Amino acid sequence: MTYVRRTSTISANSPSTKFHHPNPFLDDHGHMLTQAQKDALKQLTFEHLSLQRLFTLQQQPQTITQLDDAELVEFLTIANSFYRDGQPLISDHDYDHIALAELKTRQPSHPFLHTVEPEPKFTGKTVELPARMLSTEKAYTDKELSDWLKRIHKAANEIGRDPAGLQFRITPKLDGFAAFDDGDRLYTRGDGRRGTDITRAFERGLVVANNQPRGLGAGEIVVQRSYFAANLAQDYENPRNFQASVVKEKALEPAVEQALGNQAVVFYPFSTLPYRVRRSDDLIDSVAALSRELRASLDYDMDGIVIEITDDELKTYMGATRHHHRWQIAYKQNQEKAEVKVLQVVPQTSRSGRVNPVAEVEPTRLSGALIQRATAHHYGMVRDKGIGPDAVIELTRSGEVIPKIIDVVKAVEPQIPASCPSCDTELFWDSDYLYCPNNTGCPAQISHTIEHFFRTLGNIDGFGPATIEKLYTNNIRTIDAVYGLQADQLEGMGFGPKQSENLVNELQRSRHEVIEDWRFLAAFGVFRMGGGNCERLLGHHRLEEIFELSEEQIVAIEGFAERTAEVVVKGFARIRPLFDKLQALGFNLQRTPLVSELQASGALNPIAGKLLVFTGTMTHGSRDDMKAEAKKLGAKVGASVTGKTDYLVTGDKVGASKLNAATSKGVEILTEEQYLKLIGTTISSAKEQS
Numbered sequence: 001m002t003y004v005r006r007t008s009t010i011s012a013n014s015p016s017t018k019f020h021h022p023n024p025f026l027d028d029h030g031h032m033l034t035q036a037q038k039d040a041l042k043q044l045t046f047e048h049l050s051l052q053r054l055f056t057l058q059q060q061p062q063t064i065t066q067l068d069d070a071e072l073v074e075f076l077t078i079a080n081s082f083y084r085d086g087q088p089l090i091s092d093h094d095y096d097h098i099a100l101a102e103l104k105t106r107q108p109s110h111p112f113l114h115t116v117e118p119e120p121k122f123t124g125k126t127v128e129l130p131a132r133m134l135s136t137e138k139a140y141t142d143k144e145l146s147d148w149l150k151r152i153h154k155a156a157n158e159i160g161r162d163p164a165g166l167q168f169r170i171t172p173k174l175d176g177f178a179a180f181d182d183g184d185r186l187y188t189r190g191d192g193r194r195g196t197d198i199t200r201a202f203e204r205g206l207v208v209a210n211n212q213p214r215g216l217g218a219g220e221i222v223v224q225r226s227y228f229a230a231n232l233a234q235d236y237e238n239p240r241n242f243q244a245s246v247v248k249e250k251a252l253e254p255a256v257e258q259a260l261g262n263q264a265v266v267f268y269p270f271s272t273l274p275y276r277v278r279r280s281d282d283l284i285d286s287v288a289a290l291s292r293e294l295r296a297s298l299d300y301d302m303d304g305i306v307i308e309i310t311d312d313e314l315k316t317y318m319g320a321t322r323h324h325h326r327w328q329i330a331y332k333q334n335q336e337k338a339e340v341k342v343l344q345v346v347p348q349t350s351r352s353g354r355v356n357p358v359a360e361v362e363p364t365r366l367s368g369a370l371i372q373r374a375t376a377h378h379y380g381m382v383r384d385k386g387i388g389p390d391a392v393i394e395l396t397r398s399g400e401v402i403p404k405i406i407d408v409v410k411a412v413e414p415q416i417p418a419s420c421p422s423c424d425t426e427l428f429w430d431s432d433y434l435y436c437p438n439n440t441g442c443p444a445q446i447s448h449t450i451e452h453f454f455r456t457l458g459n460i461d462g463f464g465p466a467t468i469e470k471l472y473t474n475n476i477r478t479i480d481a482v483y484g485l486q487a488d489q490l491e492g493m494g495f496g497p498k499q500s501e502n503l504v505n506e507l508q509r510s511r512h513e514v515i516e517d518w519r520f521l522a523a524f525g526v527f528r529m530g531g532g533n534c535e536r537l538l539g540h541h542r543l544e545e546i547f548e549l550s551e552e553q554i555v556a557i558e559g560f561a562e563r564t565a566e567v568v569v570k571g572f573a574r575i576r577p578l579f580d581k582l583q584a585l586g587f588n589l590q591r592t593p594l595v596s597e598l599q600a601s602g603a604l605n606p607i608a609g610k611l612l613v614f615t616g617t618m619t620h621g622s623r624d625d626m627k628a629e630a631k632k633l634g635a636k637v638g639a640s641v642t643g644k645t646d647y648l649v650t651g652d653k654v655g656a657s658k659l660n661a662a663t664s665k666g667v668e669i670l671t672e673e674q675y676l677k678l679i680g681t682t683i684s685s686a687k688e689q690s
């Protein structure tokens with residue numbers, strides 16, 4: 001694997017760790033970690049995953065299945081700790097259906113799956129809970145629900161109950177912070193058996209929902225949905241994020257204090273929740289409607305419904321696993337699409353000057369996450385489909401944190417900016433895209449370029465959007481100027497003494513730590529030159545040669561088209577002055593090995609990248625084995641000879657037509673023996689090995 005592994009705690013350099021976070025920023029790469037998440041990450045120790053890797057997993061949750069076992073468990077642990085802290089990294093849907101499901105398939109008895117997922121540690125006395133507070137078993141489909149029902153029926157029969165007579169109590173599954181109120185103290189769920197004293201929440205003004213008395217046992221701390229949407233949605237990413245802060249030991253933030261004062265945050269005992277009762281025979285058919293009904297009757301966020309049997313004797317008989325009560329299940333429907341109303345379309349100028357539309361929408365819950373904004377592909381879509389205030393759009397969430405607009409249900413007058421939101425310069429259209437032409441003076445373009453640089457280097461902390469914005473207002477607007485900063489200068493700009501020192505140390509570290517030259521080049525953000533293309537290019541030409549390269553030389557490299565070569569040559573010319581200045585600062589660059597060198601040294605097999613066709617009966621192994629081996633060495637294997645074939649490898653009893661085709665197309669023909677020699681093995685040594 002090629003990503004950087006960090007084996008120790010990510011260097012602590014966090015400026016004031018703010019618990020709640022304002023709207024997350026979406027950078028050019030669509031990276032969505034918020035500052036608070038990044039700060040929290042710094043507290044964690046990674047053994048298997050890197051920060052970059054987490055970024056990728058967050059952006060492409062489907063790649064979670066490619067992690068190895070240890071990485072997967074580490075990822076689950078990290079995701080869980082973020083979730084409990086009110087800042088989910090990925091959606092519940094992806095957590096359950098991709099990450100957890102993967103572990104279930106691979107290691108059904110892994111301890112992670114069979115205990116209550118741990119909550120963050122709070123200060124406070126730990127006590128034995130009067131009753132166990134477990135997780136719930138989950139059903140996402142009617143089939144899963146009916147399987148559960150069968151188990152209930154079986155148990156009922158075992159103790160002589162008539163399954164048809166059983167009653168099921170259905171309550172909303174509150175999406176809050178679980179707690180237990182014994183009338184005197186309030187405790188967290190902890191590990192399900194022992195919780196931590198968080199009575200301070202009541203002392204801070206938490207009330208029991210609907211003026212109910214204290215001491216009603218298990219429940220959740222929740223915030224009113226309407227209050228959240230009206231007063232908190234701008235500052236808190238989701239209600240979980242807000243709710244968790246009510247019980248934290250640190251001083252309350254003003255918004256939390258205010259919400260408590262307004263009695264908008266409550267402890268809701270489960271025993272006082274609105275409920276419905278159904279019998280076995282009409283349970284499954286009615287769950288969807290009940291779910292909607294209960295949602296409408298409750299001004300708190302819910303995450304499905306909880307179904308449990310009411311027969312106490314049967315409950316006792318069925319008991320619990322270490323993870324859940326067998327007599328209870330949560331039913332969650334997958335809601336992957338939603339229709340929402342647009343509040344406004346906000347323009348965001350990117351590093352390249354392209355202005356991207358972000359639709360702010362009425363807060364809507366979609367597969368476990370609160371959605372407040374969505375991205376349109378480009379302003380052409382906004383223009384052609386009529387997206388603006390009051391438009392109704394259809395959203396889908398396919399793993400990304402910010403969902404995409406898939407369709408417009410109700411079109412309106414499109415909301416399109418005339419000038420750049422950052423520098424006010426008049427925008428221009430280039431087919432479907434809007435651009436700010438002010439490349440050298442637009443604050444957004446300049447700041448994002450600097451952010452991109454540091455983020456791509458990946459070996460420097462502390463230079464996030466907030467820092468860069470502050471530097472910008474203090475006239476530090478180029479990367480070389482940032483590298484020239486001294487601690488006292490930073491202090492003069494309003495950075496704290498400790499932070500100033502840290503920032504200067506980080507700048508030094510980023511120059512002294514070894515970094516791959518392709519990563520360094522990618523940091524300059526030349527159009528079409530992301531990490532992959534930089535590495536490919538530097539596999540053929542040295543970093544110091546790139547400014548002399550012609551379009552022809554670039555096109556000659558596999559993977560570069562003519563149009564790309566043209567913009568790349570221009571792009572290199574543009575960055576050259578900055579490049580020279582930064583290189584003079586002495587970064588510790590590690591060269592990308594040249595393909596030619598690798599081939600000469602034998603590190604790269606001569607057939608790597610070549611297209612081979614095998615024909616005839618082989619003696620070295622079966623033809624399939626040989627094909628597999630060739631692929632392992634980096635070759636591609638074709639079925640028939642074409643003009644692109646590099647070698648035709650021939651065994652015994654070869655048909656004349658293949659040989660003729662090879663000859664007429666100028667394809668080199670190798671006997672099996674010649675081939676084995678080429679790849680550095682002989683028939684006998686190959687046989688010994690196998």
Ligand SMILES: NC(=O)c1ccc[n+]([C@@H]2O[C@H](COP(=O)([O-])OP(=O)(O)OC[C@H]3O[C@@H](n4cnc5c(N)ncnc54)[C@H](O)[C@@H]3O)[C@@H](O)[C@H]2O)c1
Pocket residue numbers: 079080081083084088089090091092093095096116117133134135136137138171172173174175177178179189219220270273306330
């Ligand atoms: N997005 C992420 O990264 C992430 C990470 C970890 C967990 N999760 C989510 O958390 C869930 C598992 O967490 P869990 O084990 O804490 O909770 P759970 O979903 O299994 O629910 C159990 C809890 O539900 C609460 N509850 C709410 N309403 C209730 C009611 N009416 N009756 C009874 N109990 C009720 C109780 O406090 C109980 O402790 C998963 O569904 C998963 O999607 C998400």
Ligand SMILES: [Zn+2]
Pocket residue numbers: 349420421422423424425436437438442443444445
């Ligand atoms: Zn601009």
